Amino acid sequence: MRLLVVNPNTTVAMTDAIAAEARRRARPGTEVEAVTAPWGTPSVESHAEEALAAVATLEAVAARAAGGAVDGVVVACFGDPGLEAVREVSPVPAVGIAEAAMAVAVTLGHRFSIVAARDRARPLMVDVVRRHGFESRCASVRTTGLSVLELERSPDVAEEAIVAAAQRAVAEDGAEAICLGCAGMAGLDERVSARVGVPAVDGVGAAVKLLEAVVDLGLTTSRAAAYQPPERKPLTGPPSLVSALGG
Amino acid sequence: MRLLVVNPNTTVAMTDAIAAEARRRARPGTEVEAVTAPWGTPSVESHAEEALAAVATLEAVAARAAGGAVDGVVVACFGDPGLEAVREVSPVPAVGIAEAAMAVAVTLGHRFSIVAARDRARPLMVDVVRRHGFESRCASVRTTGLSVLELERSPDVAEEAIVAAAQRAVAEDGAEAICLGCAGMAGLDERVSARVGVPAVDGVGAAVKLLEAVVDLGLTTSRAAAYQPPERKPLTGPPSLVSALGG
């Protein structure tokens, strides 16, 4: 199968890291096609940036997935920006890395904590937990104090900060598993697991595997109500967006 | 005070109706400035359209509110698209019509129901209730079967459909108040109240009044975490957006 992995921010190095992690986790026979958000910001750390990322992700998916060129879509930013919108416009199933990480984590421990980037991400994380309905399984949200790009650029510094936050989550909050709450942490799951002593789940890997599962099961997004394709309506706006969404 | 009321869709006639309702409800001394989404779709009825509307609303607000030209912002679409993002970029407080309608409704009855446009809006309404935390006060979401534009264009047809749905909500779901779940229903609150026999709350009016209250109280958005202004980062994308958000 062929999976489209969208990096909702504009940092190509981050797309590359996400793609590498996605490919490392993909099973034989799964091809990963990674795309960078066509526009937006180099990292997504606020509601405003999430809003931009949602539309840029939507544009990227619409441009690529419409023709059946891929079998599934991963939205690779821990806030799952635009995920529900992507489900509407994509003929193939879509999975977000936050929902995937949580879906895996709940099979491993009684409660999980999310370790996110900066403090300002905490309410966004609380909301993504609630949006997907995992609030009774989430012990806490902890933060590293590092920005997304700092996490991405300095894996060693990132690892120390993540381990410290995760250890506090285990010791003080009752966490039994850790969700790495930022795509910039991709690839650190094994080291964090080893050092903290509880499983750490990377959303990119989790999403690739969960999506493989959905595709293998022959399932796709329900069209009953929430994810019905948007009606065709006159669409105005940025040309690339109009072109992709077929206004 | 001067309030910016943003219609997140591109239908100018709907902006006009919203503006008229906002002005009708504003207290003496409140000026209402209404703007239409600079781009997007003529109505917002899906997650994808909400995503577009969020960014178009953000652009409209950033273009207008940044310089302190207004004292508050109303997002006038019942899904409150982009509301949290608007809070980040706006120096003045922002209120959504869904949250405002619900905040008013809970002072009037034990439980409220939302009467929305088409069936596909139901999950979006369920989510907006949950996002704002009103789930223990919401009796049900009922739908009219009419599109947003049908509601807007044919007030008589709209009224019949809304009344029928509201009556079912009262009789079968225990609703004691009704939230009119679409900006296209603006102005119908009094007739629906009179015919159904329970208060019907129009979000546009409610948002104008709630925002007047917040402004009069000298309050504005907290910058503690969730609504910190986005950091300045290189922003790419549609020129009007980049210009407004100052990438």
Add this chain to the structure above:
Amino acid sequence: MRLLVVNPNTTVAMTDAIAAEARRRARPGTEVEAVTAPWGTPSVESHAEEALAAVATLEAVAARAAGGAVDGVVVACFGDPGLEAVREVSPVPAVGIAEAAMAVAVTLGHRFSIVAARDRARPLMVDVVRRHGFESRCASVRTTGLSVLELERSPDVAEEAIVAAAQRAVAEDGAEAICLGCAGMAGLDERVSARVGVPAVDGVGAAVKLLEAVVDLGLTTSRAAAYQPPERKPLTGPPSLVSALGG
């Protein structure tokens, strides 16, 4: 419009302070008529005192509001004592200062904390949050250790204690806004906001504004079920109560 603001305790100095704050927040054209509970205790800090305050408030409202003499009622004690009962007997809408403070606070931040008087108020505050359905938006209840009357009599001491509690709520509990959880804190909102750095909402001001909003919108209490006027029945009891409620 004319609003009746009821102080549910018997301390006239507190009624005066509440009235001053209510008038400061009222818009031009709103007259505030403040009344003191006709009987009860000088402060309301326990369930028993709340029970008394509820009936005394009910008596005050019934005596005054029945003839259409006022356009709305504020119950000015943070436990909202008797609020639902007031809604039944009053022909005009009624708002409590706890529900109003919370309704405003949720438009300003992701989560709010309540700063209340003494430790024993904590469970009452937890219950008022739950009664109005704001539990998913409440970060914590913090207390000052001061009694209601100490707060009222020594604004400087009160301010220090409130600021200290609020700072802990922000730093440790994730509060992004503060609800001043006692009518005895009226008038301190601006100083607390300035010192703590997040918006502090005073319930008296919030209730006046929210009630102005409801009245301006032409809305009043639903009679569908919860707030139907009590049936006329033989009422016995204190003469002033029987006289007011028309037993």
Add this chain to the structure above:
Amino acid sequence: MRLLVVNPNTTVAMTDAIAAEARRRARPGTEVEAVTAPWGTPSVESHAEEALAAVATLEAVAARAAGGAVDGVVVACFGDPGLEAVREVSPVPAVGIAEAAMAVAVTLGHRFSIVAARDRARPLMVDVVRRHGFESRCASVRTTGLSVLELERSPDVAEEAIVAAAQRAVAEDGAEAICLGCAGMAGLDERVSARVGVPAVDGVGAAVKLLEAVVDLGLTTSRAAAYQPPERKPLTGPPSLVSALGG
């Protein structure tokens, strides 16, 4: 032991029926002393009447329980009016018939329904479920359409209406046990159980037994916070109340 059973309304015939049921359920050695609310309304069916009943109950309990004359208090109205206040002023433990009925019902079935008097009682019942924290165990609230006094005066009519409502709760709502949601239904539990085929729990009996249990266990109300005795303060008001509460 000696239990004080308070009928929070003023109907002496109802006190007698409650007393008879309480005595029928009391174990050997338990004496039941039943008192009628010293003032208020002949039935309690609204928030306003509940507020009056709370204070009248408080007065009755304070007048009687203070001197250690009884070992426990039952508040015998299904809204548990004034229960928390009673806990504060009473040196002995107190139980409400709603909480007791629910505590028993959850040992008998997966979900219970409450069958209440008139439709207007429904929101009050929903709130009493939530106040005591049983919402995940409550299948529904059904009503008979009869007033409290009609239930009390016409047991045959009452039985038919209760059975009909209970059967619907079992068939349509998944109820596995029924709480008789009105003290006026006391004594009908066995006939309802027999006819509906699921256990029906009468709150009066349940409260007497639960209170016997608490007393036998040597337990009494916690004074840690919520139920600390009210501080002594100057109390004004109806002489009987001031006398009882010792203002």
Add this chain to the structure above:
Amino acid sequence: MRLLVVNPNTTVAMTDAIAAEARRRARPGTEVEAVTAPWGTPSVESHAEEALAAVATLEAVAARAAGGAVDGVVVACFGDPGLEAVREVSPVPAVGIAEAAMAVAVTLGHRFSIVAARDRARPLMVDVVRRHGFESRCASVRTTGLSVLELERSPDVAEEAIVAAAQRAVAEDGAEAICLGCAGMAGLDERVSARVGVPAVDGVGAAVKLLEAVVDLGLTTSRAAAYQPPERKPLTGPPSLVSALGG
């Protein structure tokens, strides 16, 4: 009446202690018959041990209760292992010590905390709270760090550890009552209450009393759905189990 109290673990000394506590709490006329799990482990501290204990308890109950030999069943392990299964096979009502302790505790304070044995019990306790629906009334789960058998064998050491944990629950978590979260703590309730200053509820005593209440009320398990007796089916397995359950 005659109550069967099942100790779900295999430690006879613990059965004796449970029996002594049950008899101490039983009212005159209640006979207590205590049985030890016919097989399993000497203490129950994990999900696996709970699974074994559930079946061993089921076997013990089926062997004894089927013929109407007893009037009610207590499952005397704080995880309430097998309680719902026991309800199905027993013709008489059944109560677990966890649900009973919580049902009593909520009549005494606003929130309770559970003091459990070792840290690994915490998630099991969180789950038993949620299974019975008491999550809005539970302040926290605290642990002593001692194993079940250490608690049982060294009451003095146990008492110190329980008191320390309970004091933290009161001071830091807002607990107003304590549930002794292990049958090995039976008999320590009075000393813990006295030393901590809030009521401590022992589940064994609470269950005996709650069960006496249910039996006295003439109630038994609903057969509407959840607790219908299992259909007769070919049962294979350990001979004692097959014999007891009548495969």
Add this chain to the structure above:
Amino acid sequence: MRLLVVNPNTTVAMTDAIAAEARRRARPGTEVEAVTAPWGTPSVESHAEEALAAVATLEAVAARAAGGAVDGVVVACFGDPGLEAVREVSPVPAVGIAEAAMAVAVTLGHRFSIVAARDRARPLMVDVVRRHGFESRCASVRTTGLSVLELERSPDVAEEAIVAAAQRAVAEDGAEAICLGCAGMAGLDERVSARVGVPAVDGVGAAVKLLEAVVDLGLTTSRAAAYQPPERKPLTGPPSLVSALGG
């Protein structure tokens, strides 16, 4: 990888069907080893049968998984009997078919409904939803009225009943996806999806895929607290159990 799929009931034909479905869904390179519960009942439809099934499953897993002979375990009964216990004794990760079906379903629609076997299964299904924390995503539980063995033996009859129940869930409850709530429905997912028009998720397939994902990600059960291996203790009981669990 090699997965152990345990059928918790004793019906070998059902094990075969489950195995066939598991193998159909496994990716190349995954071997499925299916085992039948060593003892118990031919179907699991009650709490008592679930209790037996939990221990029999535990025995089967302990006998087989201990030596590292397999890479993961599927518990293939929709109540996930013994799942948490299996996690404790198994060195490799374990997934239940209920949790897996729900984890997949929430990526496909806004809300799912479970279609279960007989009416008596409804409360068990409600509890499994709550146990795994999916209650905010579950629209309803519907039942077919057929027993597990009827479902297994008569796929045509089963299909009609499932389709009818699923259609009602979609039309009346807002379901957008269906979880087939019984291992006896394995293999019917595609036909149900096609006929009902929303995705139907079979738990066996979903669990195999989710487990492949977990194994591929190199993750295993957290030993932080809930799923720590049981301590070694003297174990008595059925010889096969003692032998497997190493008492």
